[in-house]
Structures are given as C-alpha cells and as structure tokens.
Amino acid sequence: VSPTSSSNAPSIAALLAAREVVVFCGSGGVGKTSTAAAAGLGAAARLGGKVLVLTIDPARRLADALGLEAFGNVARRVPLDAYREFGVEPRGELWAAMLDTKRSWDELVLRHAPDEATAYRILDNRMYHNVTSRFVQSHDYIAMERLYDVHASGEYDLIIIDTPPTRNAIDFLEAPARMAEFFGGRLLRWLTMPYRMGGGRGGRVFNAASKPFYQMADRVLGGQFLQDIAEFFLNFQSMYAGFVERAHAVEQLLHDRRTTFAVVTTLEGAPLREGETFCRELGARGFDLGALVLNKALPEYLLSADSERAAEILGRESESLARLVGGDPPLDDVEATGRVLRTLADSFRNYEVVARREAELRTELSRLPAPGPEVVLSVPAFPADIADARALARISEALFGADLAGTIAP
Amino acid sequence: VSDRPRGETAAEQRADHGAGLLDRRLLFFTGKGGVGKSTVTAATALLAADQGKRVLLVEVDAKNNLTALFEHAPVGFEPRQVHPGVFAMQMDTEASLREYLKVQARVPVFGRIGPMARAFDFVATAAPGVKEILTIGKICWELRESLQGRADWDLIVVDAAATGHVISQLDAPEAIQELVAVGPIRHQTGWMVELLSDPSLTALNVVTSPEEMPVNETIELVARAREALNVPLGVVIVNRVLPELFTHADGELFEALRAPDVRAVLEAHAGTGAAAVIDAARLAVSMRRSRAQHLGELREAVDLPLLLLPYLFVRDHGLRVTRMVAEALGQELL
Numbered sequence: 233v234s235p236t237s238s239s240n241a242p243s244i245a246a247l248l249a250a251r252e253v254v255v256f257c258g259s260g261g262v263g264k265t266s267t268a269a270a271a272g273l274g275a276a277a278r279l280g281g282k283v284l285v286l287t288i289d290p291a292r293r294l295a296d297a298l299g300l301e302a303f304g305n306v307a308r309r310v311p312l313d314a315y316r317e318f319g320v321e322p323r324g325e326l327w328a329a330m331l332d333t334k335r336s337w338d339e340l341v342l343r344h345a346p347d348e349a350t351a352y353r354i355l356d357n358r359m360y361h362n363v364t365s366r367f368v369q370s371h372d373y374i375a376m377e378r379l380y381d382v383h384a385s386g387e388y389d390l391i392i393i394d395t396p397p398t399r400n401a402i403d404f405l406e407a408p409a410r411m412a413e414f415f416g417g418r419l420l421r422w423l424t425m426p427y428r429m430g431g432g433r434g435g436r437v438f439n440a441a442s443k444p445f446y447q448m449a450d451r452v453l454g455g456q457f458l459q460d461i462a463e464f465f466l467n468f469q470s471m472y473a474g475f476v477e478r479a480h481a482v483e484q485l486l487h488d489r490r491t492t493f494a495v496v497t498t499l500e501g502a503p504l505r506e507g508e509t510f511c512r513e514l515g516a517r518g519f520d521l522g523a524l525v526l527n528k529a530l531p532e533y534l535l536s537a538d539s540e541r542a543a544e545i546l547g548r549e550s551e552s553l554a555r556l557v558g559g560d561p562p563l564d565d566v567e568a569t570g571r572v573l574r575t576l577a578d579s580f581r582n583y584e585v586v587a588r589r590e591a592e593l594r595t596e597l598s599r600l601p602a603p604g605p606e607v608v609l610s611v612p613a614f615p616a617d618i619a620d621a622r623a624l625a626r627i628s629e630a631l632f633g634a635d636l637a638g639t640i641a642p
Numbered sequence: 643v644s645d646r647p648r649g650e651t652a653a654e655q656r657a658d659h660g661a662g663l664l665d666r667r668l669l670f671f672t673g674k675g676g677v678g679k680s681t682v683t684a685a686t687a688l689l690a691a692d693q694g695k696r697v698l699l700v701e702v703d704a705k706n707n708l709t710a711l712f713e714h715a716p717v718g719f720e721p722r723q724v725h726p727g728v729f730a731m732q733m734d735t736e737a738s739l740r741e742y743l744k745v746q747a748r749v750p751v752f753g754r755i756g757p758m759a760r761a762f763d764f765v766a767t768a769a770p771g772v773k774e775i776l777t778i779g780k781i782c783w784e785l786r787e788s789l790q791g792r793a794d795w796d797l798i799v800v801d802a803a804a805t806g807h808v809i810s811q812l813d814a815p816e817a818i819q820e821l822v823a824v825g826p827i828r829h830q831t832g833w834m835v836e837l838l839s840d841p842s843l844t845a846l847n848v849v850t851s852p853e854e855m856p857v858n859e860t861i862e863l864v865a866r867a868r869e870a871l872n873v874p875l876g877v878v879i880v881n882r883v884l885p886e887l888f889t890h891a892d893g894e895l896f897e898a899l900r901a902p903d904v905r906a907v908l909e910a911h912a913g914t915g916a917a918a919v920i921d922a923a924r925l926a927v928s929m930r931r932s933r934a935q936h937l938g939e940l941r942e943a944v945d946l947p948l949l950l951l952p953y954l955f956v957r958d959h960g961l962r963v964t965r966m967v968a969e970a971l972g973q974e975l976l
Binding site for chain 2: 259260261262498500501502503531533534536537538539540541542543545546549553556557560562563565568569571572573575576577579580582583585586588589592613615
C-alpha cells in the first residue's frame with residue numbers, strides 16, 4: 233500500500249472485521265482518542281456485532297460526543313440513535329468504557345493478594361499510591377491488563393483500545409514484560425533480603441554484595457525511608473505468581489494474530505517522526521501493524537496546479553476582477569472587493585506551503601521498512617474540534633470511506 | 643510572514659505583565675503534547691541569548707530533540723554550546739545522582755556504581771519523587787551556584803514535563819519533605835523549595851494552542867498549580883494563533899463572493915481552481931473562528947498574561963523557525 237494513496241474504503245473495514253483487538257497508539261495531541269472512538273463507531277455501524285471502545289482519555293467532550301453523561305471503568309452502551317441523522321444506520325452495538333487507573337490497580341491487588349489482610353496492607357501502604365501512579369509504565373501496564381481482562385470475558389466482538397500518552401511511545405509494549413521483571417526479579421529479592429533476614433522492623437543483615445548499595449542509599453534517602461519501601465515490596469511479593477502469570481498472558485494477547493495496532497499521527501514533524509519510530513518498533517518486535525492514520529491532513533486541492541494558477545490570477549488581477557463582479561452591495565465597493573481577493577490569494581499561498589510540507593512528510597513515510605502498515609488512511613482536518621456526534625460521524629466517514637455504514641444492508 | 647493576529651488588544655494590554663519574564667533566573671515550560679512546548683522553550687533561550695544573556699537550556703524528557711531546533715547534534719549531561727549564548731544539557735538522573743554523591747554527599751564513588759546504578763534506578767523508580775528530586779535538584783543547584791557566583795548562568799530555561807507530570811516534578815522537594823522524616827535528603831530540599839517559590843527568581847509557564855484539549859488542560863493545570871504548588875506562575879503562551887483573514891465588513895464581502903453567480907465569474911477568469919481558492923479561505927476562516935472561541939475561553943478562565951504567537955506558514959523546521967518564534971515572542975514581551 234502506498235502511503236500516498238487516499239483510497240480508504242475497502243481496507244479499514246476488512247482490517248477491523250478480521251481482528252478482535254485494535255490498539256491505537258501515537259504521540260499526544262494527534263487525535264488518537266477521537267480516531268479510536270470514530271473507528272469503533274464505524275465498526276459498530278458497518279460491521280455489526282458488539283464493539284467496545286476502551287479509552288484512557290477523560291475528555292468530557294468525547295463522552296458528550298458519544299452521548300454519554302459520563303463513563304468509567306464499567307462499560308456503558310452508546311446510544312447510536314443520535315447517529316441516524318448523520319446517515320449512520322447501526323447494525324451493531326457500541327460500548328464505551330474509560331480506564332480508571334487507580335481503581336483498576338486496586339482490583340488487581342484484591343484479586344492477586346493471598347488474603348484480604350495482605351491486600352489491605354498493600355492498599356493502605358503509603359508507597360502503594362506512588363508506585364501505581366508513578367512507576368514507569370504503571371498506566372501502560374494497567375491498560376494492557378484491563379484489555380486482557382475484557383478480551384478474556386468474550387463479551388465483545390471487537391475491542392478498540394486507546395493507549396495512554398507515553399513519553400516514549402514504545403513503553404507500553406514493554407510494560408507487561410517489565411512488570412513481570414519488576415515483581416519477579418532477582419533484584420527485588422536482593423533488595424529486600426536484608427529486611428527479610430533481619431526479621432521485620434528490626435535490624436538488617438547485609439551480605440557483602442548489597443552492603444555498599446545500602447550505605448549509599450542510606451546516605452541519600454535515609455534508612456527509615458528505605459525500610460518503608462522494602463516492607464511494601466515484601467507485601468507486594470506475595471502476589472508474585474499471579475502477577476507474572478498474568479503479565480505473560482497479556483504479552484501473548486498483544487502478539488496474537490487476532491490483535492493489531494493502529495498508529496495515529498498528524499503530518500507535522502515531531503509527531504510524524506514519533507509515529508514512524510513507533511511503526512518500526514512494532515515491526516521489529518513482531519507486532520502486527522494494521523493501520524497508519526494520517527490525521528488532520530489539509531485538503532489535496534491546496535496542491536493542485538489549477539488552484540495554484542487561480543490564486544495567482546485572483547491576486548494579480550484583483551482590481552479588474554473586483555470591477556467585473558462589482559454591482560450589487562456589498563460588492564459595489566470595488567476597492568474592498570479587490571482587497572478581499574488579494575487576501576484570498578495570500579491565504580491560499582500560506583496554506584499551500586503547509587500542504588506542501590505535509591506532502592513531503594507523507595513521502596518520507598514510504599521509507600518505512602517492509603511489510604509496513606496494511607492500511608494507510610487519511611483523515612482531513614475539520615475546522616472545529618470533535619465536539620459532537622456529527623464530528624465523530626465525520627471522522628468515521630473519513631476512515632471508512634464516504635459510503636458510511638450499516639447502509640450496506642444485509 | 644507577518645501574522646500578528648488582529649483584534650487581540652486585551653492580550654496586548656495584558657502582555658506588559660509578562661514583560662519582566664526574562665529578568666527571572668529560572669523558567670520552566672510545560673504544556674500538552676503537540677502544542678510546540680519545546681520550540682517555545684528553545685525560542686525563549688534564543689531570545690534571552692540575543693539579549694546578551696548566558697543561558698542554560700535543560701531538556702528533561704529523554705526525547706533529545708531540543709538541540710535539533712538549533713540544528714545542533716544531541717548533547718549529554720554536560721552543557722554544550724549549541725548557539726552563541728545558549729548552552730544545552732540533557733537531564734540524566736543517574737548522572738545527576740553521581741554528581742550529587744560526589745559534590746554534596748561526599749560519598750566516594752567507587753568503581754562498582756555500574757551494577758548498583760541499576761539497583762538504585764529500581765528504588766528510585768518506585769520511591770516517591772526520587773527521580774524528580776534528582777532532576778529538580780540539579781536545576782536548583784545550577785541556579786544556586788549562579789546566584790553565589792560559582793556558575794554564571796544568567797537564565798536557566800527548562801523544557802519541563804508535559805502538563806500531566808509537571809506538578810509532581812516541581813513538587814518533588816516538598817513531597818520528599820513530607821515523606822522523609824529525617825535524613826540528608828530532607829535537609830537538602832529546604833533551600834530548593836526556597837529558590838523554587840521565589841517569584842523574583844522562578845516562574846512556571848504554560849505553552850498551549852487555541853484548541854479544545856490544550857486549552858482545557860491549561861485551565862486545569864493553572865488551577866492545580868495554584869493549589870498544589872509553591873512555584874509562581876509566569877505567563878501562558880498561546881502558540882499557533884491563526885491570522886484573522888477579514889474584518890467584519892470584508893467578511894460579508896467574502897460571503898458575497900461565494901454566491902454561485904459571482905463564483906462563476908471568478909471561475910471564468912481565473913479557471914476552475916478559483917473555487918478551491920475560495921474553499922481554502924472558507925476553511926481558514928472556520929478554523930480561525932473555532933480557535934478564537936477557545937482563546938476566548940482561555941482568556942476568561944486564566945488571569946495570567948497571555949502571549950500570542952502566530953501560526954507559522956513555513957515549510958521547514960530548525961533554527962530559522964526557532965528564530966521566527968523568538969522574534970514573535972520578543973514582540974509580545976515588549
């Protein structure tokens with residue numbers, strides 16, 4: 233597929249029909265959440281079945297656009313009736329849920345802890361909130377874990393998940409493996425050993441290897457602080473087996489043939505480079521790159537020779553053209569009309585420059601190593617934000633092609 | 643390209659409040675991803691350097707793309723001059739720790755720090771604020787050294803964490819004080835809090851763009867920063883403001899030009915492409931309108947000085963663009 237191809241219609245529907253999980257990723261600000269939601273809407277309308285959009289973005293407007301007052305960890309059904317007016321004839325069901333990181337972690341602890349007392353010792357630990365909210369990839373991991381859970385329930389035909397904005401786009405791919413390593417690693421045992429051997433709150437027994445580390449850590453962090461951390465880890469370790477098993481299962485699901493990835497980017501330098509890196513990383517790790525979505529693209533007519541020529545003439549011959557169209561107010565003001573025509577020409581040239589920049593970036597995408605994305609989609613820049621159902625329906629239409637929807641009657 | 647948007651007189655009036663921005667010594671820049679935070683940070687460094695200041699530019703996230711804005715190769719923890727007057731460094735918490743141990747804690751750094759670094763990284767990842775304190779500590783240390791005449795940075799400009807993480811980053815010294823009852827770290831954080839909360843020295847600035855999500859995040863961040871942080875807020879920089887194409891009267895004229903019969907005349911003379919030229923202007927007008935609305939919401943909700951930077955209709959990236967942004971910023975700070 234050539235990245236310059238703008239024919240979207242056949243492929244996205246085929247891609248979504250053949251998969252059970254689609255993971256949307258990309259750098260912040262590219263419209264990932266809306267694109268994921270629009271893909272879900274299109275799938276529910278066009279392909280039928282039960283579709284879940286699992287989002288991490290708490291944007292109120294998205295809830296509004298989906299016609300939901302609010303949504304949280306528990307999935308809610310999106311009323312699709314509102315979309316009929318935009319030509320969407322739903323065949324299936326669309327459900328939406330938002331990932332509540334804190335609650336998901338709590339549920340995870342309650343599930344994996346050997347007994348309730350241990351679970352609450354963990355939940356009450358002052359380190360717990362910090363570890364779950366700040367530990368690198370903690371959000372990523374919980375998102376993947378939640379995905380696994382929902383998929384395993386078998387409730388949905390298609391799950392579309394929107395990933396957290398990460399500093400580094402590949403973080404979440406490594407999250408399950410890192411998490412397993414984190415809780416299962418020799419490092420953790422090594423770190424907590426002095427506390428285990430010293431018996432609870434009391435003294436510590438060092439071995440030769442860990443002593444220098446503790447000397448350094450004491451110096452920097454203070455001994456009590458370090459002990460608090462160790463205690464927390466000791467409790468957490470009781471969940472080790474369940475955790476690691478789960479992390480491996482999550483990893484397997486991501487590599488499964490039923491799972492694919494969609495990378496979303498805008499045609500701007502930094503996001504595009506990040507998107508490109510992401511595509512490469514996915515390929516290198518053996519994940520399936522289903523789609524590359526070029527979002528907020530400027531219209532192609534900005535680059536047509538015809539419009540370019542017209543802009544030039546409108547600018548150059550503004551005065552004579554103003555006289556030509558002049559007559560009825562407000563066009564009787566020839567001077568003002570000439571000014572407006574020149575503004576049209578100038579503005580066109582401005583946007584043409586940006587469109588050209590976009591086209592160049594698009595060409596760079598053809599350097600992506602094989603096999604590359606199965607589908608490359610362009611979604612046009614819409615003047616307004618994704619404020620309502622209509623806007624979401626329009627993105628969906630752009631993704632699936634003009635002839636949206638369940639209108640393909642069975 | 644001059645795209646100073648018209649009709650922003652309220653902001654112009656407010657802009658003078660931002661005039662003293664570069665007289666401070668430590669400026670943090672945060673913002674939602676994709677709004678141009680790094681470009682604005684780099685432009686601020688460039689502008690200050692142009693005014694004769696010696697600037698330390700700190701990149702905190704590990705993306706290592708800040709020096710590209712000066713068309714310079716990536717740098718490491720050691721500051722390197724990337725442009726006359728601009729010295730850039732890439733934050734590295736492990737290097738910061740090593741420096742801290744050597745210079746301040748006077749712990750002998752033996753050869754075994756290699757394998758131990760991983761253990762420390764592990765604890766630092768889990769323990770509250772340790773990574774943040776190593777980041778913010780290094781920055782505060784450079785400021786203190788400058789104030790006491792042992793370093794000579796006139797200004798430190800930080801491309802800080804994005805809106806979601808910046809509070810915990812800047813709050814680290816105080817968070818540590820709450821969590822650690824005793825110990826050297828607690829002792830070490832007092833002076834940092836003092837420097838960070840001094841409005842004559844430090845400001846946290848927010849970069850945004852006039853779109854829904856960035857504006858919402860900015861409003862939320864300003865409110866949360868006021869509540870949870872002692873770091874003084876500086877200015878809000880609104881990037882990529884689209885130019886207003888028409889005055890109200892000219893706008894009506896434009897609508898009249900879109901009438902089918904008039905359009906037909908234009909197409910007859912300028913070719914069929916004339917329709918696309920009109921459509922392009924229509925798109926520009928609606929985008930501007932939608933953005934103006936978000937800008938209005940921002941102005942209503944946030945009482946900090948707003949500095950407006952125009953959308954740049956340019957083809958390339960790199961130093962030339964950084965310079966254009968710096969010039970626009972300079973205009974706003976006049």
